[in-house]
Amino acid sequence: MRASRYLIATQKETPNDAVVISHQLMLRAGMIRRLASGLYTWLPTGLRVLRKVERIVREEMDRAGALEVLMPVVQPAELWEESGRWQQYGPELLRIEDRHQNPFCLGPTHEEVITDLIRNEINSYKQLPANFYQVQTKFRDEIRPRFGVMRAREFTMKDAYSFHLGADSLQETYDVMHDAYCRIFDRIGLDYRPVLADTGSIGGSSSHEFHVLAASGEDDIAFSTDSRYAANVELAEAVAPAGERPAATREMEEVHTPGQKTIADVSAFLKSDPAHSVKTLIVLGEAEEGDKAPLVALVLRGDHELNELKAEKLEGVASPLEFAPEARITDELGCGIGSLGPVNLQIETIVDRAAAQLADFTCGANKDDYHLTGVNWGRDAEPGRVEDLRNVVAGDPSPDGQGTLEIKRGIEVGHIFQLGDKYSRAMDATVLDENGKEQVMAMGCYGIGVSRIVAAAIEQNHDDAGIIWPEAIAPFQLAIVPINMHKSDLVREKCEHLYEALRAQGIDALLMDEPKARLGAMLADVELMGIPHRIVVGDRGLERGVVEYKGRRDAESQDFAESQLLEILQEKLSG
């Protein structure tokens, strides 16, 4: 591409309304423009990147055996009523009426449409498994769209849906898609993790999210230093500390702790380590019919955080989790929240695995303004039920036994789900099995936020000068920057020759041929746009037979003999 026939559209100023770096850089690098809240136009530079991501996604979907289809953006309400989501889905589902007042919506996802299609097209187990994908414009009416294309209302998504007779077949395709997703993110060149995820409101049984690791991510991801294990912090298992619980070395002692209620207060007051104390939280248990819910105590190490998702899944604990009102605690347990402890507590007590390994620990004395030190399980209190109650923290052993956990922030760019029969049962999508018997199909669904990947790649790859594209998705692979092209015939000729030679080899080069453009401004644009390689061609270098090369991540430029340039570039670009 020649800059003189292109729309570079870079901007020097950082736009006021852009908070995250990817949004700022996409505006500044001339990739997108805002049309309205959460609606963006992709300019040529942005679209080149988007298309490269799309191409990789398509190639890997095809390779995984998924068939591409294209479903309408506008969907009839009836199907959503059939699945039950017309009522359930919040206002993110933009409901519209056509000229005949028939209700429709703009598709945020296509489970209903594909299930309707497949129940009509597939009627025998012999046609299964089947897997369909599309790359398409989706619409979600976010209440507060933000971060540019990261959380836009209109966006490009790859969504795929698979159909099966039986859970084994679903698991097989799920694994194939898991691998395809890994290949996609590997090929794009992202640092990512497939993480175990909650199945949430979409329903179904098994799910992984694919997160690009970046400081601006909205989710905390725990992953192993030594293995592929990764999970949302909320879902990561906190395994029991290794080894036996240490033996008691101290006697239990009651100490006066006037006004000290939090773990931080008490630890400071007693000059002890919060990790050697426990905190006791009182939640509601499951009520017998007609009865008041009993109280249940959850005991964790002082430095650990309760994981509510884990707690509410436990037998005997109310779901959703509900903390006991303070009045009921003082009334039934005889002290305030800041003085609770497991010693002589007359309600069901569940102890976190880490708390259960403590010896000589500190806890509330179940008496206002008093705590106990030197407490030991077995001798002073029964640990009773020991469960995983807490969020993992960095340094915890990985649940798969390999390495320890690190925690980083992640941007969700992909999500795969085993839906089971949630939609196929509601919509009566069945096939005949080998015995001629009707069976409800099992389904999987597999999403990739294609436009979000573009932003996530920038969040992970930028510096003060701008974007640093992974080679596979750069808008241009290389820029040719002439010095005073309009004054020097030699420079013009060399640049044109190089540009045509690269083009002939299918290399996406940008020739900065705007007459009279200043060198500094051109180099700033090339860096801002994140072009991985650039060549500067000037008379002074040519006199010595060299041109200047600099990779986007290089600190210094290098001179290359003009005669060897093509060869060197081919090597750099293919590597």
Place this chain on the structure above:
Amino acid sequence: MRASRYLIATQKETPNDAVVISHQLMLRAGMIRRLASGLYTWLPTGLRVLRKVERIVREEMDRAGALEVLMPVVQPAELWEESGRWQQYGPELLRIEDRHQNPFCLGPTHEEVITDLIRNEINSYKQLPANFYQVQTKFRDEIRPRFGVMRAREFTMKDAYSFHLGADSLQETYDVMHDAYCRIFDRIGLDYRPVLADTGSIGGSSSHEFHVLAASGEDDIAFSTDSRYAANVELAEAVAPAGERPAATREMEEVHTPGQKTIADVSAFLKSDPAHSVKTLIVLGEAEEGDKAPLVALVLRGDHELNELKAEKLEGVASPLEFAPEARITDELGCGIGSLGPVNLQIETIVDRAAAQLADFTCGANKDDYHLTGVNWGRDAEPGRVEDLRNVVAGDPSPDGQGTLEIKRGIEVGHIFQLGDKYSRAMDATVLDENGKEQVMAMGCYGIGVSRIVAAAIEQNHDDAGIIWPEAIAPFQLAIVPINMHKSDLVREKCEHLYEALRAQGIDALLMDEPKARLGAMLADVELMGIPHRIVVGDRGLERGVVEYKGRRDAESQDFAESQLLEILQEKLSG
């Protein structure tokens, strides 16, 4: 692609609700499925064709120097208010509200959005001309969607918009786009005509439509047998017949024609040729302020049709065209509509070019139940103003002087427009010219109905067995059909080998590897799907070292030596 991993989805029955052949065949060949009125899902076979059309369109747009962008489907009302179209556009514009009750629409076209973008991005004449395109999902809320994807509500369109300083630059890009469109339709392999078109409601000064010729088309296209001239019948100029008007040979005579009013009646009654009579139509002229509109007579040959568009453009004729009420005619001219004629007619008379060339013709006598025969211009009546008043008919000379006109029906698949400053003025899209003065940009717009092309190609290319794809957009280039693959290892081996060899050369082959599929059913599917080439491989042929080949348009199959097959296929597929 292997049929066993594909969704062929062919149907034997012709669907009831499909009227035109392309709609029927797209359903039967497993290309599309209806989701709701005017909303279609593209199945794998259909999408393969659509993508091939898209690719050709993109390649030619890129070659023409247009830059690809992607604008949102959902557009804010404000921009449409600025252009004035929020009110003007009919209910085809689907107006919607987001969760905050802000008004938006689903974009049927993107003049407003691109003009808004460009007025912000381009501010100097140095950045012009510029041309941007997108391939995108559009929505038009047709009152009665029909003919499948031919007139759907949601469809894929390529729309492009160019920006200029001055009309010359616009004309230059318009010509480049005209050529690009011709290359696109040539490459796809369609019989089409670029035709002069009315600029209609979109406004602007010059326009061509690109029509695929097909019997089911909705427009009548007149085109020359010997040149590239083509125009909508309504716009084609009817040139004057060659040569001088013949000399009079008969005396004018009044004949009694009781009850004979139409040309057909009178000609039958007098046993004369309608082409030797004239008909006289009375319309309203342009009224002086405050006055009643005068009557104007339009005189045409008896066998010709008035072209209202041409008539209403004439000086002295009211626009829109309005026929005079019969009462006023009898009152002022003294006879009924069936007895009018140009002899002694006391109002302004405009004579069509062909009528003006007649000698010895028949016409009404301006006296009920009487006609005149042997009438001659000059002697009996003054031809006065001679103009082009009529629709062209087949056999007319082409207006460019080369050949004669044929008339066929056409399907509009492309449209290019010189918009002038319609949008740029309303939306204040200006640049600074060489003198630093603000100038409103000129604009062009260029549309292609990408999804409609798929249907139009079928309308033009089908037979009783199904679709006959032009090679460039066939879903598969070739099908390999095994006989009893599940019983013969040799057949399986040969088919697999051929399939892999073709794949390695980038040839899109479909291997019909469904176990136990019947040969007849497979061949019917391959023909219905319109695959241009097919090979049948069976044990009996292999014994003789041959396989059977048949091109989709061939009457008979041929045997090819298995050893030369690849070579022969390469030649056929590259040709």
